[in-house]
Amino acid sequence: MQEVRIMSNITTQILTATIATPVYVDHYRDADRIATLCRTCSQYGRSWGCPPFEYDVLSRLQAYNQVLIVAMKVTPAMSGLTWKEVDTLLRPHRKAFDARLLVLEQQYGGLACHAGSCISCADGECARLCNKPCRHEQLMRPSLEAYGFDIEKTMSQIFNLPLQWPAHNQCPEYLVYVGALFHNAHDVEW
Numbered sequence: 001m002q003e004v005r006i007m008s009n010i011t012t013q014i015l016t017a018t019i020a021t022p023v024y025v026d027h028y029r030d031a032d033r034i035a036t037l038c039r040t041c042s043q044y045g046r047s048w049g050c051p052p053f054e055y056d057v058l059s060r061l062q063a064y065n066q067v068l069i070v071a072m073k074v075t076p077a078m079s080g081l082t083w084k085e086v087d088t089l090l091r092p093h094r095k096a097f098d099a100r101l102l103v104l105e106q107q108y109g110g111l112a113c114h115a116g117s118c119i120s121c122a123d124g125e126c127a128r129l130c131n132k133p134c135r136h137e138q139l140m141r142p143s144l145e146a147y148g149f150d151i152e153k154t155m156s157q158i159f160n161l162p163l164q165w166p167a168h169n170q171c172p173e174y175l176v177y178v179g180a181l182f183h184n185a186h187d188v189e190w
């Protein structure tokens with residue numbers, strides 16, 4: 001399924017794929033290697049949406065038969081934007097994307113994964129820093145990366161859309177947000 005929206009400052013394209021959870025876990029989850037990468041991130045252990053988790057991630061995922069993976073390709077109209085400019089431009093779209101996943105979770109049951117680290121509180125203000133419970137558990141969901149999935153492999157092999165990386169602090173031609181809904185429903189429509 002593809003859904004394209006052209007706006008004055010960006011174009012978004014939605015791509016979806018449904019895959020059996022055991023297949024996705026076996027072929028696209030590389031928990032030890034991704035955990036090593038996560039440990040080098042400034043968010044590691046500093047957000048309830050990021051590892052390490054206080055529960056067994058695999059058992060949580062195995063409660064669901066299928067996973068709907070949703071990729072949103074975002075192409076800014078202007079080239080050469082800095083990361084800060086891109087973050088400002090894209091944040092509302094990221095929030096809308098995550099919110100849609102929560103709607104699907106409510107509608108079909110299951111477990112949503114958001115498209116990156118938690119952005120529900122201001123930067124650097126996660127309650128985990130003070131060892132307090134998450135302030136917005138109803139909104140917060142970990143990402144596929146946080147659960148050990150290889151997003152680069154997911155994008156190149158399932159969607160045939162390689163990730164692009166920034167160079168010299170500038171946004172590449174496009175970025176991709178990837179989220180998911182693990183579920184037991186017969187069919188889930190984005």
Ligand code: SF4
Nearest residue numbers: 118121126127134135
């Ligand atoms: S909602 Fe706030 S407290 Fe909860 S994980 Fe996100 S940043 Fe942390």
